[in-house]
Amino acid sequence: MRGVSGRGFAMVSDVAIIGAGVVGCALARRFALEGIGVTLIEAGSDILSGASKANSAILHTGFDAPPGSLELACIKAGHAEYLAIREAMGLPLLRCGALVVAWSEAEEEALEGIRAQALGNGIGNVALVGQERLRAMEPQLSTQARAALHVPDEALIDPWSPFLAYVEQAMAHGATVQLNTRVTGGTFDGEAWHIDTSTGTLSARLVINCAGNQGDVIEKLLLGASDFEIRPRKGQFVVFDKAAHGLASAVILPVPNERTKGVVVTRTVFGNLLVGPTAEEQEDRERTEVDHDQLEALIRRGVEILPALAHMPVTACYAGLRPATEKKDYRITAKPGQNWISVGGIRSTGLSAALGIARYVFGLYASRGRKGTPVDSPSIPVVPNLTEHMPRDYASPGYGEIICHCELVTRREIETALARPLPAGDFGGLKRRTRCAMGRCQGFNCSARLASLTRGRFPVSLDAGEAR
Structure with missing residues (x-):
């Protein structure tokens, strides 16, 4: 029930x-x-x-x-x-592994300590990677990268x-x-x-x-x-276009500091490339607005890590609040x-x-x-599968129509999300169940059709502006 x-x-x-x-x-x-x-x-x-x-x-x-x-x-x-x-x-599950990348001499020296910690934590298949091997593993990585710790089971x-x-x-x-x-x-x-x-x-x-x-x-x-x-910590993210997806194979992690694990560059299972998060202390427990200067800083950091990102458009940005404590x-x-x-x-x-x-x-x-x-x-x-490395619904006959062309979301997927034992309760829930309106146009082209298909289903209808 x-x-x-x-x-x-x-x-x-x-x-x-x-x-x-x-x-x-x-x-x-x-x-x-x-x-x-x-x-x-x-x-x-x-x-x-x-x-x-x-x-x-x-x-x-x-x-x-x-x-x-x-x-x-x-x-x-x-x-x-x-x-x-x-x-x-x-x-x-997308098995990609992770690389903790050192960008300075001090960070390179810290890698051995991280390796020792991993071994102590029972993760025995980690390995230090020199600059030459690192370049072979991640050809698009900046030449400023000195070395890395490879953690193959991160996914x-x-x-x-x-x-x-x-x-x-x-x-x-x-x-x-x-x-x-x-x-x-x-x-x-x-x-x-x-x-x-x-x-x-x-x-x-x-x-x-x-x-x-x-x-x-x-x-x-x-x-x-x-x-x-609770001391909320805001993390902002930048999502690069699908053309950037192939610029990295592994999750690119920084050497962490006492306050934060730092900015990560990673593919997503949805076919994009993600850079973030920031780590911003704030008192407000609900406000998740993104900040232009912080986003620009993330983009700059992403380009420093993967120089080819300089030529890639940004599809979306978002922020979340982590429930950190003292x-x-x-x-x-x-x-x-x-x-x-x-x-x-x-x-x-x-x-x-x-x-x-x-x-x-x-x-x-x-x-x-x-x-x-x-x-x-x-x-x-x-x-249902939403990921790019497994078969999507649009590849199977009978899907009805393509509702979201950016993310190739079908009408059948929308209807399924509204009819499951726990149906989507609002537009955000529908996006998380289908990927609709998460692509390049951010719902500009599909919002009217989505409003028609979901009319009367959500506390705030898409006709009232929820799609924005």
Whole structure:
């Protein structure tokens, strides 16, 4: 069953999960597969509508994660589980590897330390690469590159479709999804939580808070205090045209510093080339406007790394807010006396670690003696392929018409996205399910047709300007 926006509902769940970002979606799947009743609560009109909608789509190995950290354990577990389930669900993987590139003598000296850290983290197939070998591997890379550390198991994925699959699998095993539902308060009676929301009141025996950039706000609202402080960190990205896709084979990573992992240059599974992110501290938890000067700086840095980018047009730019806290590690804690688990501070590695985080959090739940009846033969939803290295829908007969010519999105794909067990809840959700309006014209040519096909389906219609 799926709740959408019905008012005045009353339900009791084993677990209420606040926030349907990448972590919330993975949590809903894990708990449902373990036979636990789940309600997933999301303030937005669709899943992944907050911090999770903007990322670099890299499936990390954990080679550079803090040694011995919870982050490292979750990344490694999440990476392994993704590889184990991806084929059955139709989840893509582009095996490309990564190169941590040194641009100065000091950075070159630092590579050995990064290599030692990777080996200590259990990533044993990394190797130092000299300048000659580096040029052979990446011919378009600037001649200023001195050396690199090669991490062959880093990969690229579709950053959105896996989490749709996770939620739909959870729904197939009893989970309820409440979209357009903002938490406004709540009380704990010693046995269960009674959560007030914008669409009614629900009760749950346990609350898991993974509200991203609102995580500490939710803690203070329901618990009265928070053990962590969200300090939003904006990351801006530049997306170069598809002609730039072939300029790099591997993910090109910088030598990180204490504050940030730095600017990355990478292909995307959608056939573009991405440069970013920036790392900008800000107080506002929702504002994701892009900044001209920052974007120009990103473009300049991209050209310094791959000189041929100087002749490539930019297709799009976007920004996301990472829910950083005052500490680097994940902030995952259980409060048994309050039937509460906090999942905070899940920053840029959350995409890779989500499945591992879900397993860890379920372990916290089960350690209190709680358990369900695990599903013996789980339903396995299959999501449509959106990536360029696998067959697309337009190559199969009967697709109806091409709606978005920039990204070759078919009418059949649009209709499927609106008819799935969890249909697209807004235009952003439709874009993430199909790639429509994400190409060179950014929806200029297909918006009218999309408005016709989606009329009456979204809280804000495309006719009212949502396509912009």
